[in-house]
Amino acid sequence: MIPPPRSRLAAIVAHDLPASLVVFLVALPLSLGIAVASGAPARAGLVAAVVGGLVVGAIGGAPFQVSGPAAGLSVMLYGFVQRFGFGTTCLIGALGGALQLAAGSAGLARAALAISPAVLHAMLAGIGVLIALGQAHVLLGYTPHGSALANVRDLPAAIGGAHGDTLAVGALTLVSLIAWNRFAARRVPAVPGALVAVAVGTLAAHWLPGVPRVHVVDGMLGDFTRPSLSALVAHPASELVLAALALTVVASAESLLCAVATDTLHRGPRADLNRELRAQGVANIVSGLLGGLPVTGVIVRSSANIGAGARTRASAMLHGAWVLLVVLFATPLLRAVPLAALGGLLVYVGVNLVKVHEYRQSARYGEALTYLATLGGVVFINLLWGIGIGLALALVRLLRNLSGVQVQIEEGERALEVTVRGHLSFLSAPALSSELALVPAGRHVRLRFEVSRVDQAAVEIIRAWKAGYERAGGTVEKDPLDALPGGALAEHPAR
Numbered sequence: 001m002i003p004p005p006r007s008r009l010a011a012i013v014a015h016d017l018p019a020s021l022v023v024f025l026v027a028l029p030l031s032l033g034i035a036v037a038s039g040a041p042a043r044a045g046l047v048a049a050v051v052g053g054l055v056v057g058a059i060g061g062a063p064f065q066v067s068g069p070a071a072g073l074s075v076m077l078y079g080f081v082q083r084f085g086f087g088t089t090c091l092i093g094a095l096g097g098a099l100q101l102a103a104g105s106a107g108l109a110r111a112a113l114a115i116s117p118a119v120l121h122a123m124l125a126g127i128g129v130l131i132a133l134g135q136a137h138v139l140l141g142y143t144p145h146g147s148a149l150a151n152v153r154d155l156p157a158a159i160g161g162a163h164g165d166t167l168a169v170g171a172l173t174l175v176s177l178i179a180w181n182r183f184a185a186r187r188v189p190a191v192p193g194a195l196v197a198v199a200v201g202t203l204a205a206h207w208l209p210g211v212p213r214v215h216v217v218d219g220m221l222g223d224f225t226r227p228s229l230s231a232l233v234a235h236p237a238s239e240l241v242l243a244a245l246a247l248t249v250v251a252s253a254e255s256l257l258c259a260v261a262t263d264t265l266h267r268g269p270r271a272d273l274n275r276e277l278r279a280q281g282v283a284n285i286v287s288g289l290l291g292g293l294p295v296t297g298v299i300v301r302s303s304a305n306i307g308a309g310a311r312t313r314a315s316a317m318l319h320g321a322w323v324l325l326v327v328l329f330a331t332p333l334l335r336a337v338p339l340a341a342l343g344g345l346l347v348y349v350g351v352n353l354v355k356v357h358e359y360r361q362s363a364r365y366g367e368a369l370t371y372l373a374t375l376g377g378v379v380f381i382n383l384l385w386g387i388g389i390g391l392a393l394a395l396v397r398l399l400r401n402l403s404g405v406q407v408q409i410e411e412g413e414r415a416l417e418v419t420v421r422g423h424l425s426f427l428s429a430p431a432l433s434s435e436l437a438l439v440p441a442g443r444h445v446r447l448r449f450e451v452s453r454v455d456q457a458a459v460e461i462i463r464a465w466k467a468g469y470e471r472a473g474g475t476v477e478k479d480p481l482d483a484l485p486g487g488a489l490a491e492h493p494a495r
Contacts, residue, residue, distance in 0.1 A: 020318030047292030053320015061275030087228030097284025104277030119390035126378025128353025138343030139170035173201035173344030201341025225291030424458035
């Protein structure tokens with residue numbers, strides 16, 4: 001039953017309006033910080049926050065999910081900006097959005113969830129390490145390098161030559177954030193720690209005029225960046241397409257997994273993942289064309305939205321409207337924010353992306369190697385290679401599991417009981433042949449199968465072993481292969 005218009009309006013005013021203000025206060029400093037960490041203009045993060053709120057909020061399939069720029073994409077985007085330039089990165093974002101729109105229209109949203117949790121958690125942990133390493137240089141008054149190795153190599157020198165004022169502002173921001181979340185967040189849940197910490201850092205920088213500030217021009221379109229194909233002069237089009245594909249995979253997985261996680265936090269309507277993916281695609285097209293960062297669903301903002309009491313999608317839309325109003329009419333406030341304060345905020349975000357319990361859970365399920373290899377690939381090679389290494393190892397582990405077979409040999413009253421368990425496929429054929437070779441010769445064997453699937457390669461192995469065993473003087477009484485699932489498994493006719 002759809003509530004009458006007055007009831008919906010009352011719910012929006014009573015619940016969604018205050019919730020949207022909470023989400024806005026969370027999103028504003030993070031959007032600025034993520035843009036800076038991505039090597040993009042600060043305005044690009046604000047554009048993405050506005051588009052994520054207004055567009056995805058209006059047409060998305062997860063009404064309580066809040067979308068905007070995400071820390072999980074900042075490392076990938078930084079690489080794109082350094083390689084192609086920001087204008088071309090905007091084009092890559094729009095192209096990625098078109099791919100998301102096509103995938104959602106084709107009903108492929110569920111396929112994006114077919115990623116091993118070990119790979120996903122390790123990817124986020126690797127991104128956290130990279131963010132923390134890079135922003136540590138910002139805290140010290142320097143510009144981060146494009147690789148983790150370079151950031152680690154030059155960190156001692158940066159510490160030795162730290163700019164005292166910048167370090168003081170960044171450290172004060174970081175300490176304020178930790179202290180607020182530790183001691184005050186539960187008592188004052190409506191005030192996000194990120195806003196408090198950035199405000200403290202900004203006030204401290206008021207007496208330190210030499211500390212670098214955020215650069216934001218007046219008006220949302222005052223520093224408009226048009227999508228550009230200029231990178232095609234130096235790079236083949238295939239590189240841009242591959243970059244868009246990589247962005248599509250990572251952004252889609254993050255958004256859809258966030259939507260699934262958000263569903264566990266409320267009792268409202270469940271997420272329509274294909275509709276959500278289409279909405280993310282539209283938002284990324286719009287954001288890219290307006291010179292904004294790519295958009296994804298963000299679990300921090302979504303959980304804050306639900307925790308603040310949101311009842312409809314109006315909360316996400318209103319949060320985007322508040323960001324738009326601030327950018328249009330309050331840019332002097334944004335220009336007062338020191339980069340070191342955003343650096344301190346992002347160091348905290350990066351460290352919190354590394355969750356030890358997620359590694360332990362992966363190890364419990366035998367995926368420690370997949371986790372560590374993905375983490376190492378993301379940190380020391382690049383994001384795309386790290387994901388590829390992780391997916392390859394997860395696939396190898398899957399194939400090993402599918403190739404596992406067990407042959408149990410027991411003495412029975414009238415026969416030797418041989419039971420075959422596992423997946424009987426061409427992958428398990430070598431192991432099956434080796435196991436059957438261990439059956440003592442010259443006995444009467446009762447061969448039984450406890451398997452879920454079987455293919456022709458396994459059937460041929462069993463037939464060949466049976467024929468050889470009987471030629472050597474034994475006898476085999478076996479379950480009929482026709483009883484096993486997997487296709488036409490009838491015995492060869494006698495010749």
